[in-house]
Amino acid sequence: MAELEAILRGVVAGFPRALGRALSWVENGHPAGRELLRRLPRRQGWLPTVGFTGPPGAGKSTLIEHVGLRLQGRGERVAVLAVDPSSPFSGGALLADRLRMPRLVAAGGFVRSLATRGALGGLAAACADCLEVLRAAPFSWVLVETVGVGQDEVDVASVVDTVVLLQVPGLGDDVQLAKAGVMEIAHVFVVNKKDRPGAADVVQMLASLLPPPAPAAWRPPVLPVAATTGEGVDELVATLEEHQRFLATSGHHQVLSWERAERRLSAILADLLPRRAKQQTESWRQAVAAVVEGREDPLTVAEKLLQCHRGNG
Ligand SMILES: Nc1nc2c(ncn2[C@@H]2O[C@H](COP(=O)(O)OP(=O)(O)OP(=O)(O)O)[C@@H](O)[C@H]2O)c(=O)[nH]1
Ligand SMILES: [Mg+2]
The missing domain is CATH 3.40.50.300 (P-loop containing nucleotide triphosphate hydrolases)
Structure with missing residues (x-):
């Protein structure tokens, strides 16, 4: 992606236009923003x-x-x-x-x-x-x-x-x-x-x-x-x-870096997990039904969903 390369170079050089573009991608959850963050x-x-x-x-x-x-x-x-x-x-x-x-x-x-x-x-x-x-x-x-x-x-x-x-x-x-x-x-x-x-x-x-x-x-x-x-x-x-x-x-730099990484990972996981689970429409529906009908408690159902998800890679 030639545009991504150009934006990356612009960010590193501190060019306002490239920075503005990069921040828009990231802010809007644009796929290019994720690629940019990776690189x-x-x-x-x-x-x-x-x-x-x-x-x-x-x-x-x-x-x-x-x-x-x-x-x-x-x-x-x-x-x-x-x-x-x-x-x-x-x-x-x-x-x-x-x-x-x-x-x-x-x-x-x-x-x-x-x-x-x-x-x-x-x-x-x-x-x-x-x-x-x-x-x-x-x-x-x-x-x-x-x-x-x-x-x-x-x-x-x-x-x-x-x-x-x-x-x-x-x-x-x-x-x-x-x-x-x-x-x-x-x-x-x-x-x-x-x-x-x-x-x-x-x-x-x-x-x-x-x-x-x-x-x-x-x-x-x-x-x-x-x-x-x-x-x-x-x-x-x-x-x-x-x-x-x-x-x-x-010594606070190390502590801050560690805490931030933990918070970031937790926040991303909290967002990703339900999205992934809901993508499996049928198993999600069954899981919700099990809770609604009182057949199983939510914690058990959630753990099963996690396991099932791990099985799917
Ligand atoms: N008298 C006085 N007015 C001030 C002072 N600092 C800021 N103001 C005025 O307070 C008003 C609000 O200032 P802003 O800097 O926009 O305040 P803000 O906290 O960024 O406002 P928001 O982003 O809208 O929450 C403006 O009219 C400023 O001129 C000060 O030290 N003394
Ligand atoms: Mg303001």
Whole structure:
């Protein structure tokens, strides 16, 4: 496939068009995407990935653009994935992507939105696959934006190294945080819109919710930021670098790689197994009937299906 070869070369060279195409294939579960993932060169070394999450309108995009600009300014190469399940844009809508973070794109950053339809294993899996594509390209940082604070965000957080949780004054934040269980997954807390009244209270409240410091553990800092003016962004970038150093020197890279591989395999299997089982229409129908009629319990039936499947290769 000459086109696949060209896209592979383009990805490795970091060409935006090739990257956009490759990410569309992967995002849409296109067969060419699977072939591409199989053939991507393995990256040497670690590619730092940072997820930014928080409620709608908290300033994630504004902040990511600033962070990206700082990094690009120092000669780093930055890619941004904006994960947006509800996005009307998909399939490499280059124009929409450019409109998202124009200054970062003008500075040479790569920005892509991700609507994730049809990938095996859901949003987090699609995101993980897209990160694999970016790992083969010459980027030195990847920043991922996710909207909201729900299960999807917790899942997406599991594919990045560093999770930045944005909060803003005036949202009844403590309730939201406690409910979503995202306190546990954040490595850095940002209180954005520090120019607004109440920001200092949110900083204090977050600091009071943190667990007591433990030896050799990462302690999430709480950073007040104003993304519109860039105030506090230098401190945030320094913190992101510090967290990456912590991961590198504390043996976390191996742990993260192992956990990610396990999660990916589990997610793919959870998707593949029912699909395969249903392809055997008659045995699937009989299996369901056995459960409906109470002749056998679901676990026994599922185990039989697995065995039967193994018999079929
Ligand atoms: N006053 C103030 N406004 C800000 C700040 N940061 C962002 N905003 C504004 O907040 C609004 C939302 O910013 P975005 O960066 O689009 O927020 P987001 O979290 O990416 O939003 P979604 O992607 O829609 O969830 C915009 O109007 C920004 O200009 C800040 O530090 N102070
Ligand atoms: Mg945004």
